[in-house]
Amino acid sequence: MEVMKKDFKQKVFNIIRKIPRGKVLTYKKVATRAGNPRASRAVGGILGTNFDPTIPCHRVVRTDGGVGGYNRGINNKIKLLKKEGVASKTFLLY
């Protein structure tokens, strides 16, 4: 099945959807898996404009260790991560 036309966005969402609970992925990792390791920005851009409630995008954090952001409230994202059992060092707030 290779390319399948619906590359990036669809793929990115698919990857995030596969993230197991208690685990976090970086935007870069998602972008790399989506086909472009430099499209880390595009990943965030897609999520920011097209947020999907069916996708645990709150499990996606920055490579620097930042939580990144969340259309549903950054505070909520942090809370979710903590509840999932993610190490606080994995997603520094500021």
Added chain:
DNA sequence: CATTTGACGCCAA
């Protein structure tokens, strides 16, 4: 169709 935005990443100072 072209331009701006946007939840980032990496290099340099």
Added chain:
DNA sequence: TTTGGCGCCAAAT
């Protein structure tokens, strides 16, 4: 080591 600036890609307007 920390802070700042530039670069990159895709989607939305």
